Amino acid sequence: MDRNEIQLMKKGELHVHLNGLVSTDVIRNLLVDEKSEIPIGFDLESDLTISHPADSLSSYLKPWQVLRLIPKSKNCLKIIVESAFLNLKSQNIAFVEIRNSILYLALLNNISVDEALFWVVSEVEDASERHKIDAGLILTVSRGDYAPEHLRALLGAYTKLGSPSTIVGLDLAGNEDIPSPTETGSLFLHAKDKHGLKVTIHAGETGEIENIISAVNEFGADRIGHGTAASKSVEVMELLRDRDICVEVCPISNRLTNAVNERESHPVIDFIDHEVPFVICSDNPSIHSSSLTEDYIEFFRETHALQYLHEMYSNQKKYSFIKDWNGN
Numbered sequence: 001m002d003r004n005e006i007q008l009m010k011k012g013e014l015h016v017h018l019n020g021l022v023s024t025d026v027i028r029n030l031l032v033d034e035k036s037e038i039p040i041g042f043d044l045e046s047d048l049t050i051s052h053p054a055d056s057l058s059s060y061l062k063p064w065q066v067l068r069l070i071p072k073s074k075n076c077l078k079i080i081v082e083s084a085f086l087n088l089k090s091q092n093i094a095f096v097e098i099r100n101s102i103l104y105l106a107l108l109n110n111i112s113v114d115e116a117l118f119w120v121v122s123e124v125e126d127a128s129e130r131h132k133i134d135a136g137l138i139l140t141v142s143r144g145d146y147a148p149e150h151l152r153a154l155l156g157a158y159t160k161l162g163s164p165s166t167i168v169g170l171d172l173a174g175n176e177d178i179p180s181p182t183e184t185g186s187l188f189l190h191a192k193d194k195h196g197l198k199v200t201i202h203a204g205e206t207g208e209i210e211n212i213i214s215a216v217n218e219f220g221a222d223r224i225g226h227g228t229a230a231s232k233s234v235e236v237m238e239l240l241r242d243r244d245i246c247v248e249v250c251p252i253s254n255r256l257t258n259a260v261n262e263r264e265s266h267p268v269i270d271f272i273d274h275e276v277p278f279v280i281c282s283d284n285p286s287i288h289s290s291s292l293t294e295d296y297i298e299f300f301r302e303t304h305a306l307q308y309l310h311e312m313y314s315n316q317k318k319y320s321f322i323k324d325w326n327g328n
């Protein structure tokens, strides 16, 4: 199978961050147009992308030093969302679940969380309709002391907006070594129960297998983001398989963050062996100067499991949080 054939395959994308999906030339132009103050030592030509495995998480996160400076208006957000959808279209992606942290947008624009959420929902819905790509939005909460407070603010805004069907799930992300207050898990469970939202948790990306177990047992995770550490334990892989919890595998991201170092084979090989459900996703494709097609190719290079690529689209649909399909 060559690159062109893989590019032409119909795809779904279940793990991608909005800012990591925007073309870097669009980001550069916006930063210049908005006269954003670029941090000292940040080179806009070379520091917006990560092309080699990072030596630390903070060096992988360098592009976010400037990504968090945009968008500074609703119109700028429109440009960002448009670029993201053009990139999805170029990969023949028929449906997408986009993640975004709404709180930083509210802070950056000095607007309420309700308004920030309205901005993102309306721009995603508009682009989804224009580009004929089904789209759901996943609200990201950062790990740490403020996780419960942030989740409450997001759910309050979600309710005030009339529980838009575009919002399909919740996500927990951020440094896995930082503990979150114990009530965080039960708040996620309650949100599932009360609002019917699905849950995905970034867990086991940096080796913390306990975070996968707590994502399942305390947060009610329907899917796990990355989950690379699961391969260290047959019990955990069996837990994921028996509960039919899908792992969002991001092969290129895992190499660039060093979640899987160059001496190791990719844990997805163990997931195949133990029948753990998984889908291939791209995480932050523009930051990786890459695309979902490249992640498929990387997966094939690591596994030679062609049959999984053929079954990928139906698995992406099976594990998607989107319920209201427009026919893709």
Ligand SMILES: [Zn+2]
Pocket (backbone or CB within 6 Å): 015, 017, 202, 225, 283
């Ligand atoms: Zn991610």
